[in-house]
Amino acid sequence: MKPTGSQILLECLKQEGVDTIFGYPGGAVINIYNDLFDSDIHHVLTRHEQAAVHAADGYSRASGKAGVVIATSGPGATNTVTGLATAYMDSIPLVVITGQVPTPLIGNDAFQEADMIGISRPITKHNYLVRDVRDLARTVKQAFYIARTGRPGPVLIDLPKDVQIDTTNFIYPEKVELAGYKPTYGANHRQIDKAVKMILSAQKPVVYVGGGAVLADAAAELKDFAEMVQAPVTTTLMAKSAFPTPHPLCLGLLGMHGTYYANMAVTNSDLLIAVGARFDDRVTGRIATFAPHAKIIHIDIDPTSIKKNVRVDLPIVGNLRDVLQGLIARLASSGGELSKTVENTAPWRDEISAWKASHPMSYTPSKTVIKPQFVIEKIRELTAEDAIISTEVGQHQMWTAQFFDFYQPRTFLTSGGLGTMGFGLPAALGAQVAYPDRQVIDISGDGSFQMNSQELATLVQYRLPVKIAILNNNFLGMVRQWQEMFFDRRYSQTCMELPIDFVKLAEAYGAVGMRAEKTDEVEPLIRKALETPGPVIMEFKVSREENVLPMVPPAAGLNEMVLAS
Amino acid sequence: MKHTISVLVENEFGVLARVSGLFSGRGFNIESLSVAPTLDPSISRMTIVTRGDDQVLEQVTKQLNKLIDTIKVIDFTGYDFVERELALVKVNAEDETRAEVLRIVDIFRGKVVDVTPKSYTIEITGAPAKVNAILDLLQPMGIKELVRSGPVVIGRGPKGWKSS
Numbered sequence: 235m236k237p238t239g240s241q242i243l244l245e246c247l248k249q250e251g252v253d254t255i256f257g258y259p260g261g262a263v264i265n266i267y268n269d270l271f272d273s274d275i276h277h278v279l280t281r282h283e284q285a286a287v288h289a290a291d292g293y294s295r296a297s298g299k300a301g302v303v304i305a306t307s308g309p310g311a312t313n314t315v316t317g318l319a320t321a322y323m324d325s326i327p328l329v330v331i332t333g334q335v336p337t338p339l340i341g342n343d344a345f346q347e348a349d350m351i352g353i354s355r356p357i358t359k360h361n362y363l364v365r366d367v368r369d370l371a372r373t374v375k376q377a378f379y380i381a382r383t384g385r386p387g388p389v390l391i392d393l394p395k396d397v398q399i400d401t402t403n404f405i406y407p408e409k410v411e412l413a414g415y416k417p418t419y420g421a422n423h424r425q426i427d428k429a430v431k432m433i434l435s436a437q438k439p440v441v442y443v444g445g446g447a448v449l450a451d452a453a454a455e456l457k458d459f460a461e462m463v464q465a466p467v468t469t470t471l472m473a474k475s476a477f478p479t480p481h482p483l484c485l486g487l488l489g490m491h492g493t494y495y496a497n498m499a500v501t502n503s504d505l506l507i508a509v510g511a512r513f514d515d516r517v518t519g520r521i522a523t524f525a526p527h528a529k530i531i532h533i534d535i536d537p538t539s540i541k542k543n544v545r546v547d548l549p550i551v552g553n554l555r556d557v558l559q560g561l562i563a564r565l566a567s568s569g570g571e572l573s574k575t576v577e578n579t580a581p582w583r584d585e586i587s588a589w590k591a592s593h594p595m596s597y598t599p600s601k602t603v604i605k606p607q608f609v610i611e612k613i614r615e616l617t618a619e620d621a622i623i624s625t626e627v628g629q630h631q632m633w634t635a636q637f638f639d640f641y642q643p644r645t646f647l648t649s650g651g652l653g654t655m656g657f658g659l660p661a662a663l664g665a666q667v668a669y670p671d672r673q674v675i676d677i678s679g680d681g682s683f684q685m686n687s688q689e690l691a692t693l694v695q696y697r698l699p700v701k702i703a704i705l706n707n708n709f710l711g712m713v714r715q716w717q718e719m720f721f722d723r724r725y726s727q728t729c730m731e732l733p734i735d736f737v738k739l740a741e742a743y744g745a746v747g748m749r750a751e752k753t754d755e756v757e758p759l760i761r762k763a764l765e766t767p768g769p770v771i772m773e774f775k776v777s778r779e780e781n782v783l784p785m786v787p788p789a790a791g792l793n794e795m796v797l798a799s
Numbered sequence: 800m801k802h803t804i805s806v807l808v809e810n811e812f813g814v815l816a817r818v819s820g821l822f823s824g825r826g827f828n829i830e831s832l833s834v835a836p837t838l839d840p841s842i843s844r845m846t847i848v849t850r851g852d853d854q855v856l857e858q859v860t861k862q863l864n865k866l867i868d869t870i871k872v873i874d875f876t877g878y879d880f881v882e883r884e885l886a887l888v889k890v891n892a893e894d895e896t897r898a899e900v901l902r903i904v905d906i907f908r909g910k911v912v913d914v915t916p917k918s919y920t921i922e923i924t925g926a927p928a929k930v931n932a933i934l935d936l937l938q939p940m941g942i943k944e945l946v947r948s949g950p951v952v953i954g955r956g957p958k959g960w961k962s963s
Contacts, residue, residue, distance in 0.1 A: 285950045356820060414808070536865070542858060
């Protein structure tokens with residue numbers, strides 16, 4: 235007997251090495267779920283389709299594998315939209331399969347029908363409507379290939395119900411043939427030579443690293459390159475885990491909430507080497523005053539990222555690992571020139587050290603009121619180096635980027651491009667599924683946490699021991715900070731006036747809840763939570779009007795920071 | 800500056816929406832767009848006229864290339880190419896103007912493709928500037944309806960797009 239579309243789909247997933255799916259059943263995918271019942275693929279039932287996509291996203295960010303999601307048609311499919319947009323902005327490889335009404339009903343405003351191809355077009359790398367079961371295997375093959383290669387991204391497959399039921403011979407194609415899709419990998423030697431020349435003649439070089447370094451698994455090459463040239467390294471939010479924070483060459487975050495010394499280094503540099511970064515507005519501040527004295531080398535796999543926001547003196551399109559290896563090989567054979575450059579740039583490193591000494595990252599500690607930055611430092615102190623940290627979006631996210639030291643790539647999961655509140659908890663869930671034995675911690679705020687708090691149920695059901703730190707200030711803190719700084723302290727709709735008892739909420743789901751209200755309770759609580767099996771909410775009542783500093787006000791230059799007092 | 804771009808795309812479901820959505824989503828401008836299959840029915844060719852400075856045009860071509868369905872993007876700016884547009888014009892042709900309309904059509908090597916006692920429908924082909932010129936001359940007679948195809952272009956010389 236010939237297999238059905240839904241059987242073919244599951245067989246294709248197996249051929250692609252998929253062992254875990256995040257999803258939520260419904261009428262238009264009921265056939266797939268019926269076959270899943272007999273399959274050895276592990277399915278994680280989240281409590282919301284948005285969370286299923288974020289969970290697959292967290293799974294992918296932590297493991298490097300493509301994440302897979304199944305959702306039903308109509309509302310199930312539209313619930314994936316925020317997850318798709320989040321993954322698209324941060325270039326995360328996902329394959330999202332949505333059910334669709336039967337092909338004869340498409341366009342008829344049928345029950346639970348939504349035009350997912352139209353809706354998801356600008357927030358996916360590519361999407362497919364499969365109208366014939368004979369196209370299904372080829373489509374799945376292409377979807378995984380497109381999601382994983384080049385600049386990765388989410389791909390959506392919209393699968394009508396009748397196509398899931400139809401039968402055909404199953405042949406999984408071995409190769410992908412796409413006339414219009416040939417991602418560039420190898421580095422152009424001439425460009426590499428030019429880059430080496432620029433690097434060897436620089437006096438004040440800075441390496442500016444973006445999320446591409448994590449996606450390309452190029453952390454080792456990056457470290458070799460930076461150490462070889464002795465160039466200081468600043469990372470974007472997305473690249474926090476790509477370069478070890480305690481490394482002497484690490485300048486930490488740049489941009490709106492970057493360190494004083496990273497922003498000063500970029501502003502005063504004469505050569506900026508951008509590695510898998512895209513000059514986002516939160517990074518550059520006012521473009522006219524961004525790195526005004528620097529020549530810019532831009533290395534990226536995606537040609538559209540180059541010269542999109544800033545002028546570039548030397549573009550290099552290619553896979554970061556290949557390009558960095560090329561640079562390292564050429565520099566290694568440059569002999570005395572390299573050591574001369576390292577010597578010439580010593581005064582630059584001294585200048586930066588002076589900035590670091592005069593304006594280190596700091597906050598005003600308190601012996602009584604819990605400072606959010608203190609909680610973050612303590613979590614770092616008490617967890618393993620390979621602990622996976624996710625965040626939601628807002629002040630707690632920036633404090634994590636500023637005060638948490640990262641040692642290994644793929645240990646920091648955060649929504650950088652889209653800035654999606656509610657991302658962190660399901661992302662942590664997905665990461666814990668990928669690594670059941672590692673510590674996974676979601677650092678959250680009270681606002682963001684409530685955007686996907688239903689996933690506590692999923693954590694408890696699958697015994698996923700994610701620890702959730704809620705830095706509770708009863709405010710939508712980042713918006714409140716902007717209102718304080720730029721809107722005369724008019725706190726319009728940012729005070730979360732109903733205090734939630736997060737301890738009871740945890741208990742209602744069968745998880746453990748703990749609360750700290752004073753500074754000296756923080757460390758014992760974190761210790762206890764980490765020793766407790768299963769999911770735990772750690773609620774910290776933190777100082778309410780703490781600000782994230784330094785801050786480059788919107789549309790200001792990177793050197794015009796508001797600093798911590 | 801005005802640019803005329805040819806985009807060769809896989810003749811797949813929704814490809815026009817991908818291209819037009821790219822332009823609207825990124826704030827690029829489209830002055831005209833024409834599309835039809837090529838000799839190979841699995842490939843369609845779009846001709847897009849757009850405006851923008853060099854930086855914008857670099858993004859336009861890169862973003863078009865990034866679409867999975869795009870096989871090739873050719874910006875004809877700076878190259879030698881033939882550009883043609885088709886217009887169908889329904890123009891008033893009452894007693895006193897009938898002869899004048901025909902004279903103008905003759906000068907522009909147009910064709911009358913439909914006749915009524917009160918009107919002529921004229922077919923005119925040429926570079927957009929030529930179409931504009933005849934429209935200027937016909938305007939005083941009273942144009943009742945106009946349809947333009949938007950330009951299509953092809954490079955000069957012996958090579959086809961696959962080798963250009």
